[in-house]
Amino acid sequence: xxxxxxxxxxxxxxxxxxxxxxxxxxxxxxxxxxxxxxxxxxxxxxxxxxxxxxxxxxxxxxxxxxxxxxxxxxxxxxxxxxxxxxxxxxxxxxxxxxxxxxxxxxxxxxxxxxxxxxxxxxxxxxxxxxxxxxxxxxxxxxxxxxxxxxxxxxxxxxxxx
Numbered sequence: 001x002x003x004x005x006x007x008x009x010x011x012x013x014x015x016x017x018x019x020x021x022x023x024x025x026x027x028x029x030x031x032x033x034x035x036x037x038x039x040x041x042x043x044x045x046x047x048x049x050x051x052x053x054x055x056x057x058x059x060x061x062x063x064x065x066x067x068x069x070x071x072x073x074x075x076x077x078x079x080x081x082x083x084x085x086x087x088x089x090x091x092x093x094x095x096x097x098x099x100x101x102x103x104x105x106x107x108x109x110x111x112x113x114x115x116x117x118x119x120x121x122x123x124x125x126x127x128x129x130x131x132x133x134x135x136x137x138x139x140x141x142x143x144x145x146x147x148x149x150x151x152x153x154x155x156x157x158x159x160x161x
Contacts, residue, residue: 016068019043019061020143021096022109022135023072023089025051028058029135032065033143038151040143042136051088055099062100070096073109073142080108107146109138 015036022029028048033040046057072093075085090106097104 017065018069018071018143018146019065019067020071020139020146021073021092022138022142023085023092024048024135025085025088027135028053028092029137029139030061031136031139031143032067033140033147035147038144038147040140040147042133042140045135053092058096059099062102067102069103069105070100071105071107071143071146072096073138074106075109105146107142107149109142109145 015034018033018035018040020031020033020040026048028046030043030046031040032043043061046061047054070093072089074089074093075083077083093104093106096102
């Protein structure tokens with residue numbers, strides 16, 4: 001039997017590739033992951049200038065990895081309230097949807113960069129080397145958070161649109 005549902009879409013159990021993004025006004029971390037394994041790996045950082053992503057670099061990642069969906073981290077304050085970057089990340093997610101016509105899921109990414117710093121430090125990566133790797137590692141953590149939440153039947157932050 002084919003891997004599609006009766007509506008012509010992908011069946012829920014079919015493996016899918018996703019790209020995860022940790023949006024920033026100067027840097028955007030990118031990770032890739034698979035639903036089959038529920039794991040992700042950090043890929044790279046895409047430059048942004050005044051919040052405007054290097055769309056050609058994003059397009060190259062889309063062409064290379066051919067993802068079935070995208071996941072964007074939405075930063076919130078610890079109490080769940082929006083912060084200044086929340087609207088920028090939401091705008092980035094909408095622009096991804098419009099440009100690439102792929103489903104874009106949003107996930108609460110409170111403290112993902114802090115967790116990435118701690119993880120890198122635990123592996124002996126610090127200083128300049130850590131700064132260049134924080135964003136892709138944060139993107140990996142965002143994507144893994146989405147995998148963990150969707151595997152358990154929980155919903156992501158799409159409702160916060």
